[in-house]
Amino acid sequence: MNEEQFRKRFREALGTAPVSDLSRRIEAALSPPPPRRRRLALGSIAATLALVLVGAFAGWRLIGQHARPASVKALPTHIAPTPAAAASNVALPVCRMPVIVSLDSGPPAQLQTGPGFINTGTGQYTPDSSASVTGLPGGAVIGNNLKPNSSRSAAPTFYSENLRRWLPVDARSVSPDGASYVWERLLPEGSNNLNFARSELHRYDVATSTDRILWTYAGSIDVVRWDASGVLVETVPPNGGALITWLVNPPTSTAAQQASGFEARGGLTQLPGDPLQNGGFAYGNVPYAEFDGHQIYRIGSREPGTPEIVAYETAPGQRVTIYRGSQGDATTFDPMSGVGDAAGIWFTDYAGRVLWRWQPSTGLHKIALSGLPNSGPNWSIYETSAGACLPLR
């Protein structure tokens, strides 16, 4: 058998991939998830729906008004149901939640961001005009050929309760005690994403203003998280290629390669009846959202009308469901990021001007926000969690 004959037999044996709309799906997946209200602004039908929603929102405006708990929906028996929030006046924690408010518009895409705090008792947002990360290393975005305007200096991103100040990196890079953070530097000094050869992972201790190199790698370093086990990072060669996951031990500055990115990050165990996206199971997590040491996951899809579950797992297959419904249902729950505390989780929402509180004993509650910047017709607004909710001053 010559090479061509083998090639023919090889192809026949493997068959061909079916025609699919993969391109469209990937385009959709790569597009920033628009807030619902932006979609609703399109077209007369959508405008009608928007009016209906305005009426519905009027009913939601009362602070602390409760959303219909997802747990009232029929759940497969294998899923631990969220206790129903039957009571109408559940006392929610009153605290100051640090957030980054973002306004985006486009095309051409533009983004305005600013740090501030939300009083969870009143829903009032107050910008933090004194926020600054001057003098702190890290957090800057370095440009490249595809994004000529993408370079930007560091900005307040995470509020450390321990340090009582803003840091230029997000929650993933901050130590469990909130006193230090890790940041990446491209080398040689002065290089950018186009011409760097290697990277350094630095640890900066804010209280003592000391910076030291934790680890170096012949490629880029992206921090996945910093927890009690160490700093989990992903590396990519300078020219792109396979991601490798490492666990860096801060005290010893040693790194151990992990089995794979997926296994290192963990995941949610698939259960019968789970909604799939494109035939697959994994959808993603809710950034920064953890409760009782468990990462919060979303499975399903954000496409309108499609089923979706927000849940976490206490052991393989032992799931606690926070929300089970469909995108765009009456609950309107569409979490963007979150932060957990001893009693529950605060969720920000793609809808922008709402905050959610979930507690195991009371379910989901919706809080309307006020005091946020006005946004024009082509702008959307949303908040990102930026640290633990703080006691009121």
Add this chain to the structure above:
Amino acid sequence: MTITLVATESVDRPTFIDRLLPVLPVAQRLAFAMLQNSHDAEDAVQDAALKAWKAMARLREGSELRPWFLTIVANECRQRRRNRWWSVSKVSDLPNQPGSRPDGGEVAEDLRAALRRLPMEMRLVLVLRYYLDLRFEEMGRVLRCSAKAAKSRTFRALQRLRVEVPEELKE
């Protein structure tokens, strides 16, 4: 509110998508050949696209997107092969996959079974060479090795396949 006006990554998403779309068919073929499941293949390519977007800033000017992206797809396929769900529930799905059904003959089934027994790296080499028709130079860029090494790996993979299905390759 302290406002910082910056352009977001989304400024260049269309550019990235425009560059990626022409590569998607070959990427999907690669994933399908590696995973032998159309749904898994699509998910693998989609996840690879998201990872590529995340790492796009590191693709140097002048570098080819295609081999770079195929490397990411191949890696994604490796990870999915290690994923317990794939290994438990999807391998046996092959005969029922949509699309052009593979040849149902006994010889072809032997070949498919032999490919499944091959280490992932060897299977990847054979898929790149005989399913995607890549030249050794491009195979080297996907495999992160020289063209000569890619050729050598192909030879070794064929040798191994001959052990698995000797009659098939002697015909």
